[in-house]
Amino acid sequence: MAALRRILHWATLAAGTRRNLAGSLAGSCLADRCLWDKLHAQPRLGCVPTFDWFFGYEEVQGLLLPLLQGSQAACPLRVLDVGCGTSSLCTGLYTKCPHPVDVLGVDFSPVAVAHMNRVLEGGQGQTPLCPGHPASCLHFMQADAQNLEPVASSGSFQLVLDKGTWDAVARGGLPGAYQVLSECLRVLHPQGTLIQFSDEDPDVRLPCLEQRSQGRTVTVQEIGPFRGITYFAYLVQGSH
DSSP: OHHHHHHHHHHHHHOGGGHHHHHHHHTSOTTOHHHHHHHHTSOOSTTOOOOOSSOOHHHHHHHHHHHHHHOOSOSSEEEEEETOTTOSHHHHHHHHOSSOEEEEEEESOHHHHHHHHHHHHTOTTOOOOOOSSTTOEEEEEEOBTTBOTTTOOTTOEEEEEEESHHHHHHTTOHHHHHHHHHHHHHHEEEEEEEEEEEOSOHHHHHHHHHHHSTTOEEEEEEEEEETTEEEEEEEEEOOO
16 A cells, blocks of 8 residues: 555655654554554654654645635634644644634543643643634543444534545554545544545545545545655545
8 A cells, every 4th residue: 555655655754763663564463552652652853843754734735725615614624634643734733723622632641642642731831822813722632433322413524634544544454444435424523524644546446435434525635745755645535
């Protein structure tokens, strides 16, 4: 799978101490929580508190902001990042979005969640994050993307983000990936938008989404290239 190659590439580049771990990823199931716990515990280069496999908030804000601005739903708008890891997607939305947002990042790795809560609160000598809008808020919680029931009720989010989570879970089999999709659609507002970010070719991903998206509209946008790699944003949207 192309996404696995990308993950191995960035794991190798992220820090010298991750080289051995990148090798272990090649023969491991990316749906294994222990593997991600080990990865998120690795030291980071310099003072950068987040790490993005594909790209960060800056690269996709042009796609996200119009969706948030155009929504006529609740205020602040509720955003869910499924499998957030230690990405800058949640923190970027919270600190740079000019619209009020209520952002929840969930990951099944307690190591990742603990790290992001430290980033939010300003632990380890860091400055606490400040919202881009006074009404915005940000939370991180441990949860399995295949069972969001403990943290998210049905139809409660206007925007649901999946950046590489489908790709990782699919390494353990497509049934798991379909369950992630099912949960994302369950918690999505009827007029909301689910975005899957991936480098998987539309010829492969689109049929999967179209068959399982419960009558919603499925479209794809090419994004990038970032660092020479082209990605895709798969949008699953209800009626507006």
